[in-house]
Amino acid sequence: MRHRLRSCAGTTAAFAVAFTAFGAPAWAAPEPHVEARPPIDAQRGTGPADRPAPSPPVADPGALDRDVRVAPFESAISSEYFAVLPESVSRAALERVRELDGVESVEVVDAARVGIDGESTSVLGIDPSRFRNYAPEPSAASDDIWQGIAEGRVALSDDAGKQRDLDVGSDITLAGANGEVQRQVWTHATSGVAGIDALVSRELAADLGFPEGNGLIVSAPDADLWELEEELADALGEDASLQLLAEDPGDRPSDATGDPVGDDAIEAMIEAARSQIGVPYVWGGESLAEGGYDCSGLVQWAFAEVGVAVPRVTHDQWYAGEQVDFADARRGDLIFWRSDPTAPDYISHVAIYLGDGRMLEAPRTGLDVRETDVRTANMAGVVRVRA
Numbered sequence: 001m002r003h004r005l006r007s008c009a010g011t012t013a014a015f016a017v018a019f020t021a022f023g024a025p026a027w028a029a030p031e032p033h034v035e036a037r038p039p040i041d042a043q044r045g046t047g048p049a050d051r052p053a054p055s056p057p058v059a060d061p062g063a064l065d066r067d068v069r070v071a072p073f074e075s076a077i078s079s080e081y082f083a084v085l086p087e088s089v090s091r092a093a094l095e096r097v098r099e100l101d102g103v104e105s106v107e108v109v110d111a112a113r114v115g116i117d118g119e120s121t122s123v124l125g126i127d128p129s130r131f132r133n134y135a136p137e138p139s140a141a142s143d144d145i146w147q148g149i150a151e152g153r154v155a156l157s158d159d160a161g162k163q164r165d166l167d168v169g170s171d172i173t174l175a176g177a178n179g180e181v182q183r184q185v186w187t188h189a190t191s192g193v194a195g196i197d198a199l200v201s202r203e204l205a206a207d208l209g210f211p212e213g214n215g216l217i218v219s220a221p222d223a224d225l226w227e228l229e230e231e232l233a234d235a236l237g238e239d240a241s242l243q244l245l246a247e248d249p250g251d252r253p254s255d256a257t258g259d260p261v262g263d264d265a266i267e268a269m270i271e272a273a274r275s276q277i278g279v280p281y282v283w284g285g286e287s288l289a290e291g292g293y294d295c296s297g298l299v300q301w302a303f304a305e306v307g308v309a310v311p312r313v314t315h316d317q318w319y320a321g322e323q324v325d326f327a328d329a330r331r332g333d334l335i336f337w338r339s340d341p342t343a344p345d346y347i348s349h350v351a352i353y354l355g356d357g358r359m360l361e362a363p364r365t366g367l368d369v370r371e372t373d374v375r376t377a378n379m380a381g382v383v384r385v386r387a
Contacts, residue, residue: 055142059169071129081218096235102223111215115175125205136343139189153186160197161188163283177209190343194315258386266332273302321385
């Protein structure tokens with residue numbers, strides 16, 4: 001059995017979707033190590049994550065033609081893995097995935113990286129009637145969200161929409177392999193797939209030149225997810241990239257552990273991060289060459305400065321080490337929050353702990369990299385990075 005797992009969120013390899021201008025994805029895979037973590041409930045903070053969240057607002061329900069039928073929300077379907085290939089998943093490979101032990105359902109999607117108002121953005125083309133059952137429940141329950149997507153509007157993630165000032169109701173330009181189109185931002189609603197910042201209909205995806213059916217959302221709530229990862233890799237082939245979406249995958253294989261980053265490296269990492277104080281927050285930024293950093297970009301850059309590879313996306317950095325209680329946090333640990341109102345269980349922000357109740361973060365658009373007091377509201381937990 002191979003123990004070099006390919007997904008980043010909770011496995012040894014970082015999932016970094018880097019779609020080309022023509023819609024075909026490529027991947028990079030540094031190898032941080034991850035240990036098993038306690039159940040989600042043990043990591044919840046004191047914020048409102050356990051209270052039902054309202055559905056995200058849409059631009060104008062009265063503007064809907066309702067000439068495309070969208071099936072109602074039936075029941076929530078768990079999402080354990082997201083798989084992406086450079087080209088369409090073959091019928092034979094799809095059947096192999098569906099027949100794997102523990103797999104209850106598979107949703108086919110189109111995946112590409114396209115320009116949205118000049119910014120490269122990872123987008124899924126989806127069937128609204130089906131995909132809504134896999135989405136975070138505040139969004140899944142809203143008929144208006146999925147009707148708008150079916151009629152050609154765009155759902156941006158809460159982070160992408162707010163950090164990039166792409167307001168609900170505004171028009172945006174999408175640039176794909178087949179040219180440009182203008183569409184309305186219909187809502188800010190996070191998809192539940194880490195790194196994906198927009199949803200469109202499969203019809204619009206085809207117009208933009210997406211590969212057809214090159215992505216899969218796999219639901220296997222009762223499977224051994226480490227074994228399933230191996231089986232998915234075999235079923236889909238070596239060109240597939242797999243990302244774990246499940247929050248509590250259970251114990252990892254024994255050879256997938258690592259050692260905590262040493263004290264000297266931690267201090268050097270903190271000094272590197274501190275050298276960026278005053279640099280602007282830039283959505284998607286991961287270097288000074290891009291004008292600044294977002295929260296996870298700063299973390300990845302600072303650790304890279306001392307030769308430690310961590311994943312790029314906040315959701316995936318959550319799995320980059322050992323989970324510890326905040327009361328036991330040390331300098332250099334990573335603190336995470338669940339602060340996305342459209343996906344209350346989703347990891348959405350990260351900062352570097354400095355000790356004595358202080359932290360360093362790239363907070364949000366309009367604010368620079370800074371040191372500040374630790375915020376406990378909506379805190380998801382603390383991770384001690386392993387290498």
